[in-house]
Amino acid sequence: MEPKIRIDNIQVVYPGRGRTGPVEAVGGVSLDVADGELVCVVGPSGCGKTTLLRVLADLEQPTSGQITLRRDNPARPLKATVFQGGGIFPWMTVEQNVAYGLQLQGVSPAQRIATARHWIGEIGLERFAHAYPTQLSGGMQQRVGLARAFAFDAEVLLMDEPFGALDAQTRLLLQQTLLQQWERSSKTVMFVTHSIEEALTLGDRVCVMSARPGRLLHEVQVPFARPRDAVALRTDARFSALFAEIWGVLRTEVDRARADEVGA
Amino acid sequence: MNRNRWLSLLSPLVLLGLWELAVQIGWINRIFLPPPSEVFHTLSELIATGQIFRDTGISLLRVGLGFLLGGIPAIVVGLFMGVSPVVRALVQPLAAAIYPIPKIALLPLIIVTLGLGETSKIATIAVSVFFLVVLNVAASVLQVDPRYFEVARSFGARRRDLFWTVALPGSLPGIMNSIKLGMGFALTLIVGVEFVGADSGIGWLIWQAYELYAIDRMIAGLVVVALVGWLITVGLDELEYVLVPWQASSVRIKERRVREHVRIWWTTIRPWSYTAAMIPVLLGASIAAYDGAINWWLLLLTMIGSVAIQLGTNLINEYYDDRKGIDKVQVFGIGGAIQRGELAAWQVLLAGLLAFAVGSGIGLYLVSVTGPFIFWLGVFSVATGFFYTAGPFALAYVGLGELAVFIFMGPVIVIGSYYVQAETITLPVVLASLPVGFLVAAILHANNLRDLDIDRQFGKRTLATLLGRSGANIEYYVLVGGTYVSLIVTVALGVMPWLTLITLVTLPAAVRLMRIVAVETEPHALQPVLRQTAKLHMRFGSLLIFGWVAAWLMGSFGYI
Ligand SMILES: Nc1ncnc2c1ncn2[C@@H]1O[C@H](COP(=O)(O)OP(=O)(O)O)[C@@H](O)[C@H]1O
Ligand SMILES: [Mg+2]
Numbered sequence: 148m149e150p151k152i153r154i155d156n157i158q159v160v161y162p163g164r165g166r167t168g169p170v171e172a173v174g175g176v177s178l179d180v181a182d183g184e185l186v187c188v189v190g191p192s193g194c195g196k197t198t199l200l201r202v203l204a205d206l207e208q209p210t211s212g213q214i215t216l217r218r219d220n221p222a223r224p225l226k227a228t229v230f231q232g233g234g235i236f237p238w239m240t241v242e243q244n245v246a247y248g249l250q251l252q253g254v255s256p257a258q259r260i261a262t263a264r265h266w267i268g269e270i271g272l273e274r275f276a277h278a279y280p281t282q283l284s285g286g287m288q289q290r291v292g293l294a295r296a297f298a299f300d301a302e303v304l305l306m307d308e309p310f311g312a313l314d315a316q317t318r319l320l321l322q323q324t325l326l327q328q329w330e331r332s333s334k335t336v337m338f339v340t341h342s343i344e345e346a347l348t349l350g351d352r353v354c355v356m357s358a359r360p361g362r363l364l365h366e367v368q369v370p371f372a373r374p375r376d377a378v379a380l381r382t383d384a385r386f387s388a389l390f391a392e393i394w395g396v397l398r399t400e401v402d403r404a405r406a407d408e409v410g411a
Numbered sequence: 412m413n414r415n416r417w418l419s420l421l422s423p424l425v426l427l428g429l430w431e432l433a434v435q436i437g438w439i440n441r442i443f444l445p446p447p448s449e450v451f452h453t454l455s456e457l458i459a460t461g462q463i464f465r466d467t468g469i470s471l472l473r474v475g476l477g478f479l480l481g482g483i484p485a486i487v488v489g490l491f492m493g494v495s496p497v498v499r500a501l502v503q504p505l506a507a508a509i510y511p512i513p514k515i516a517l518l519p520l521i522i523v524t525l526g527l528g529e530t531s532k533i534a535t536i537a538v539s540v541f542f543l544v545v546l547n548v549a550a551s552v553l554q555v556d557p558r559y560f561e562v563a564r565s566f567g568a569r570r571r572d573l574f575w576t577v578a579l580p581g582s583l584p585g586i587m588n589s590i591k592l593g594m595g596f597a598l599t600l601i602v603g604v605e606f607v608g609a610d611s612g613i614g615w616l617i618w619q620a621y622e623l624y625a626i627d628r629m630i631a632g633l634v635v636v637a638l639v640g641w642l643i644t645v646g647l648d649e650l651e652y653v654l655v656p657w658q659a660s661s662v663r664i665k666e667r668r669v670r671e672h673v674r675i676w677w678t679t680i681r682p683w684s685y686t687a688a689m690i691p692v693l694l695g696a697s698i699a700a701y702d703g704a705i706n707w708w709l710l711l712l713t714m715i716g717s718v719a720i721q722l723g724t725n726l727i728n729e730y731y732d733d734r735k736g737i738d739k740v741q742v743f744g745i746g747g748a749i750q751r752g753e754l755a756a757w758q759v760l761l762a763g764l765l766a767f768a769v770g771s772g773i774g775l776y777l778v779s780v781t782g783p784f785i786f787w788l789g790v791f792s793v794a795t796g797f798f799y800t801a802g803p804f805a806l807a808y809v810g811l812g813e814l815a816v817f818i819f820m821g822p823v824i825v826i827g828s829y830y831v832q833a834e835t836i837t838l839p840v841v842l843a844s845l846p847v848g849f850l851v852a853a854i855l856h857a858n859n860l861r862d863l864d865i866d867r868q869f870g871k872r873t874l875a876t877l878l879g880r881s882g883a884n885i886e887y888y889v890l891v892g893g894t895y896v897s898l899i900v901t902v903a904l905g906v907m908p909w910l911t912l913i914t915l916v917t918l919p920a921a922v923r924l925m926r927i928v929a930v931e932t933e934p935h936a937l938q939p940v941l942r943q944t945a946k947l948h949m950r951f952g953s954l955l956i957f958g959w960v961a962a963w964l965m966g967s968f969g970y971i
Contacts, residue, residue, distance in 0.1 A: 206561050228565045234558060238580035238657050247576070248566040279657035299566060 493552020551585020821848020
């Protein structure tokens with residue numbers, strides 16, 4: 148079967164400005180994601196994860212290479228993005244933010260508010276439905292961004308470190324929520340994170356990226372059965388083995404990225 | 412209020428005091444710099460003649476029209492500049508080139524093309540506001556974080572959606588700022604514009620004062636300009652709160668506190684009780700009109716004065732009720748802000764005294780216009796108001812409340828208001844005021860009737876507690892019945908025009924109220940009686956005034 152997402156040798160070079168030369172953020176990445184698969188991408192910071200996701204979201208033109216996202220249901224939106232940090236609008240209340248995608252699709256106010264309410268409940272912000280983002284903490288804002296993407300109910304979900312600013316407990320809870328939602332729906336998910344544990348907990352597959360320019364270095368099939376329990380997994384012996392395997396690859400890359408930053 | 416705020420009030424007051432002192436001692440020549448008291452006097456004259464309202468009104472009209480004509484297109488064009496590079500390329504260089512020209516320098520050019528009339532003044536404001544606002548609005552659109560446009564696009568926003576859901580709301584805080592800037596600019600400008608070739612407006616007033624070397628008038632004009640500017644700023648802040656509710660700065664929190672304050676004061680001054688103070692004033696004036704004397708300006712002043720005295724009475728009442736621990740159990744809580752800890756007792760007292768001061772000030776002015784009779788009436792009114800709950804013989808607590816209210820809110824105000832207009836008293840006026848006096852006393856009595864058991868428990872002596880339940884019921888019938896009896900008798904005597912009998916349409920409502928009083932003793936059942944009696948007073952009073960005014964108009968058209 149055709150993959151849902153095909154990333155074909157994508158390269159992104161940011162033109163330099165002034166004294167800084169051009170930056171090659173993504174250096175030729177190829178990756179196929181099957182329909183309904185949840186792929187996690189880990190890599191040292193600054194390796195081009197966000198850039199890759201932006202290409203998938205059509206917000207960035209690749210310098211070379213091609214991407215294809217297959218649309219299966221013309222009635223549903225093709226993709227929804229969870230932005231790093233949430234990216235929610237300060238001028239809208241939590242409810243308006245969550246309903247935003249539906250509003251653009253022309254869903255009736257009553258219906259989109261009902262949907263928004265449901266998702267606000269899922270992320271545990273009922274009390275803040277009518278609050279403005281300035282009244283929320285960074286973690287709460289991230290959750291709103293998450294609810295907005297869920298409410299949009301697209302075929303493909305692109306998530307950029309969605310749980311980055313959350314405390315450990317909330318993070319666990321929301322990982323559970325994501326697992327449940329994903330197992331129930333048939334979404335294809337591209338999940339970017341810098342946490343190996345998170346990648347192993349959530350993913351069917353974990354792709355490890357190199358330091359800049361980002362390339363795919365290594366790939367791990369995650370063997371845990373579904374439905375998964377984010378907490379119980381941690382005690383599985385295979386979990387630590389896989390963790391060690393990925394960390395082994397990543398460590399040299401993190402060192403390289405550091406050396407790069409110091410040298411630059 | 413915290414101490415720093417009081418300190419910030421103190422320094423201007425000290426400065427004013429020193430200024431006054433310096434002039435009075437003779438350190439400063441009063442010809443060059445008149446003292447605050449003289450400026451205040453001049454200001455009160457400008458108010459009394461109504462000139463300040465006329466000139467301020469005209470200036471505000473010019474500013475308002477100029478602002479709308481310049482500001483609204485500026486916001487639209489600015490938004491277009493912000494979202495469209497093409498429009499930006501077309502407009503930006505032109506706007507940027509004209510923007511730094513001091514707009515007052517354009518005035519001669521505008522006068523040459525448009526003449527000296529209103530058009531040139533409004534146009535100057537409009538042009539200046541336009542260039543200021545257009546550039547600021549364009550800049551605020553460009554300042555919207557581009558990430559928000561990406562977010563919107565990732566959810567499928569089209570161009571139109573980008574504008575309405577991102578560009579416009581994202582730049583609203585900036586637009587609001589431009590409006591504030593533009594308004595401040597327009598206010599500065601109007602004064603300058605009116606210096607040249609105007610024959611009205613606040614700028615003209617100042618300039619004319621300069622030409623006459625009337626420095627007191629100049630300063631009075633400046634005070635008004637400052638005051639108007641401040642009021643507009645407050646209004647725009649309020650608008651910002653409505654338009655940009657997501658801006659969570661400390662300013663907003665402060666504003667919310669101000670709002671809360673307004674609410675507390677609003678309930679404390681009992682705004683619904685003022686019809687009782689206004690109806691007798693209007694009645695007196697309408698009788699005077701019937702007798703051929705009406706001065707609208709004096710009527711307005713009398714109204715304000717009467718409301719101020721009523722306000723002072725309410726506040727002092729609140730203060731002493733708290734002092735004497737009377738309202739501890741507030742079943743139907745109007746007021747009670749001191750007991751709830753919302754206001755400090757001294758704040759209420761101060762505000763009450765201030766209201767009395769305003770009332771007395773207006774009273775003194777009326778005295779200076781009409782003679783000493785009003786003075787004694789005023790002294791009597793203030794004394795009644797103050798001793799209603801204050802002092803050792805608090806009228807309300809020795810069963811004299813109804814009598815005091817009857818006299819003060821009935822004959823005294825009606826006669827006073829009539830005297831201000833006609834400068835005489837006639838027997839018909841005294842008689843005509845009786846029905847209103849009866850009814851206003853009935854309102855107070857309805858209150859005491861409702862609270863009878865509680866008052867007795869707490870030892871508050873009202874006429875109702877002194878008379879007991881059945882006696883108090885009879886008192887209610889007497890007061891309400893007296894209203895209609897005195898009405899019919901005075902009409903029968905030919906003192907009041909027969910048209911005032913139109914008030915009899917309220918009789919069924921009055922009977923209904925007496926029936927309720929006859930059978931009910933529970934506070935909750937008597938609560939509607941209080942409200943309905945107040946309403947009856949208002950309806951009866953309005954119809955009575957209507958009767959007099961109708962008779963006056965028919966008389967002046969020769970039908971009677
Ligand atoms: N708009 C841009 N212009 C120039 N350089 C950029 C831009 N965006 C990102 N970069 C650079 O590209 C590299 C990859 O960035 P990013 O994709 O955000 O990394 P990650 O999300 O993995 O931390 C970084 O070195 C960053 O500095
Ligand atoms: Mg990133």
